[in-house]
Amino acid sequence: MTASSGDALLEPKLVGDISGRFYVPAYQRGYRWGEMEVGRLLSDIWESLDQPYYLQPVVVKRHGDEWELVDGQQRLTTLYLIFQFMKSEGLQNSGADYTLRYETRPGSAAYLEQPDPALSQSNIDFFHIHHAYECIRAWFAAHGNRRQYAANKFHAALYEQVRVIWYEAAEDLDAATLFTRLNVGRIPLTDAELVKALLLSRRRGDSGTTDRALETAAQWDVIERDLRDPELWAFITGKAPEDPTHISLLLDTIAGGPTGRDRPLFHTFETLRERIAAEPQEFWNEVVDLHSLVLGWYEDRNLFHKIGFLVAEGGSLRSLIGLAKGKSKSAFDAELDSLIRDRLKLSEAELRELTYEQKTRTNRALLLMNVETVRRRTHSSERYSFREHAAGRWSLEHIHAQNAERLNSVEQWAQWLRLHRKALETLDGVDQAKRQGVLDRLDQALTGEVITESEFRTCERQVTELLNAGNETGDGAVDSIANLALLDGGDNSALSNSVFAVKRAAILARDRDGSYIPVCTRNAFLKYYSPADEHQMHFWSANDREHYMQEIIRVLGGYLSIDQETAA
Template identity: 55%
Template sequence: MHTPPISTGVGLPQETASSALRERYVGDIAERFWVPAYQRGYRWGHEEVERLLDDVWNSDEPSYYLQPVVVKAIPDDDRWELIDGQQRLTTLFLILAYMRNESLQSTPPPYSLDYETRPEMLKYLSDPASIEPGSNIDAFHLAGAYETITAWFEAHGVRRQFVANKLYGYFFERVRIIWYEAPEETDSATVFRRLNVGRIPLTDAELVKALLLSKVESAAPSRGRSFEVAAQWDSIERDLRNPELWAFITAGKRADSTHISLLLDAIVGGPSGRDRPLFHTFETLRPDIELDPLGVWERVLDLHSLITGWYDDRDVFHRVGFLVTAGDHLGQIVAMSVGKTKSEFDAALIGRISEHLSLSEEGVRELNYEGRSAIRSERALLLMNVETVRRQRSSSERYSFHAHAEERWSLEHIHAQSAELLTRQDQWLEWLRLHRAAISAVPSIPAAARESLETEIDVALASPKLVESTFRGIEAKVIAALGESSDVDIHSITNLALLDSGSNSALSNAVFEVKRREILRRDKRGNYIPACTRNVFLKYYTSDADQQLHFWGMADRQAYLEAILDALRPYLLSDLTVEAGAADE
């Protein structure tokens, strides 16, 4: 008797019968497969075939996994409908056929492939060495794959027999597939489309879910326990799809089709990114699931509870969110928390942030826009923004790591003293339009000087062709009218703020008043403006005695620097510690 199917997330209903999902060595596959008409023919080229051979041969892992093979039993037939895996199984068939044809092995391929609409494929596969590539498109690709296989073996020269023996042995003791049996009621064509549109494979999380539900069902006294686990799984998945929570633990990185994979990967640990072996999480968890499926599930529930607890704690939320945005992985932070009390974990987070920042007070004062210092400046200003929001105890506001992740942030000059980076007429015209509006709004410019400058800009804007010499002349007058006459370092941290890098180049090279007006416009429109960037352009840090709304002067810079130091002080190192660290590098 079959139990109702449980969704795995990619359109593959998963029965709770344990036979629905299992690992198999390639050498043990001896079934007859039927390839239905909804599939295209064999289409692998030289690159795919050679990569498979190289990957199997060069892998030093105990197990090498191919992508899952999805099959469905055909009623009253001894064949299996091959829903997904035709390309891989056909290539493996050709490799085995080559070994037999060249007398490198005595055994022919143990399985067979029948095609609903391509009867000639049987003839091609029975003697691939004699295929005429020009016969049709299927013959072309099969002949090309067989030629690639031949060249790969022959490239080993006198060691060809040795390589064939080793590779053949790997098929029985190393190379595995995930054998996935879909229930009989599955709509095969729909599953095939979902797996192949965009080439979405079964993921680690989906395989873990299928095996977990199967083992829970067989281990529990009541069949309903597996449905409870499935409901909890879906609930966790919904929680992790909260954009703010997801960005908090991932820095907003795009997710797999299942978000819960992040928790599974964190539990397992190991390499990340491209260095992570295929199905590493599933293979690592599989023995534990076989032995104690509910115990594995409790670990997932505990990690989910831990993360949601962090999310609800303002201090932990902001510190963990910063660390993740700065490059730490969730698994690293989880490992950091193990065995620690709340206060110990807080101290560990502060220490880790200090490591990322790696600055003394003097180091902060020396931060600037140039070279490697720009990276450290951007990180320092991010932490300032996060800390500013965290410290607002009477407010429920949080730093939005989701909004942060949605934009590309960069260091921008609060006040730019020249537009030298603008080199095109369209950029000059836009710069003049922006500054024309600002000049009209600054009351401290004498009326006669303002009118003269506005007229000069209007003439330039109306000119059919604006030449650079004309623009540079007007630019100098505008900078003099809207800028501060000072020799201070334009690239100093005291003149830098976080802004989204989507701003156009004319705005990036604008003076303070132009940027202030634009920031206010965006803020009113509902755009996300980092708290400290907003504060800078509202002159929040400058004392009342030093206020001059339309310019960014020395008093503003000094007040801003003190605010930066105040926000970062809990994370700053002593000058001696920084010097010792630099000496060790």
């Protein structure tokens, strides 16, 4: 494949196969890599021996019998110095098969051939070139009597494993503009950008027209726009939308291979390159079909909630696509139920025993309760917001905190007292004389110069006794799942350690202000699960906890495993 007007050539190229004459144009600064960059390049290549390794792209444009080096000067210059060092030291017989010259710094090309320390202070370019050369010398010297062995292995790797993505820009593209765009990150050469450039280049050749390329480019933009919907992106990734390109998720899924930090640089492009070159239409059809599948899942409320939960809990799009392959909708739905059941992995007895200390399992159970509560509303268009879930710092919140032992600063004590004073002002159904006495005690503490711990603990005890009147809290009840809810956390320790009445007021205020409150958290603080004749709004009673627990069991019932004792 060769480049023509309007096209770009993309291909992997072994470093040892780079040849020709390169010139660095005036719009670029000189060589500036230091010890860190040079050392990282050497170490990364050395650590990748015996396996493919990709460097960042080298962007060039044909200029007569030379290559204009649009991007990649620092890498090619450093590689040239490595070749030159091994040749000069007699470690290898030959140097690089390419040359470099500089449009505005003619002396630098000669200095690359022999970085003379006596001339290193002559100008800034010589200084950096000489410093890089000495870094290379030190790296090889660190191998001691195995220096020759290291040179042989390193040299072989440059001809067998280490590649650059060779990006030959279209002839009619202004190189200076391309350089500026690359270096401000507006068109980063990610896997997705490389796949797009190659795909459009091949599609321009279809049937001798440009129509297919224009159609593909338009479809690409539609898919990228769809995937940039924050709710859809969070639904299929469990993450907030931070990636530069979102269509890369589909491309990575098709390419397969390692994920996360274990994924090699440009793995997707290299895996898909030959297929795109051979069958661009067939490849693009798969991308379009995968996009349609994801949109179909997203638009189906039932699948949206089940898949969204599994992804939020660490499931991958790739595994779910594999699970759905060849199955009817009902069979796929049943498989999702099985996956959720396996992920929850709880019997009713085990669910009842979950506590604050078992944060991961308790958090998972409460998340599923919220998701399922929304999903089950079959005549509603409401959806659980996986976008809010991905963006938040969700934590287990005690619906009713028994005490404020974790508060240990004057600022926290004062805030706690102010919050509870506000709750006491509107409290009905308690001894009013006792309430006024506690209010007076709080005012005295808050208007004093400094609140002492002794004074705070006395106020705390009187407040909690008044707000807990008639509320018997047994051992372990405070940390039980029946006293826990999901809430977007923060650093407000005073609120976290507050009693029910204070938290209820704060959560309702957040709800009025538009903060996202999970449906079951809101319901708990509204006493939605308790019968109307049992309502009292200043504490979370044992009856409230049991009604809440029964609702958790009811909602999660279809995903609970059979108790061993019950089965026996």
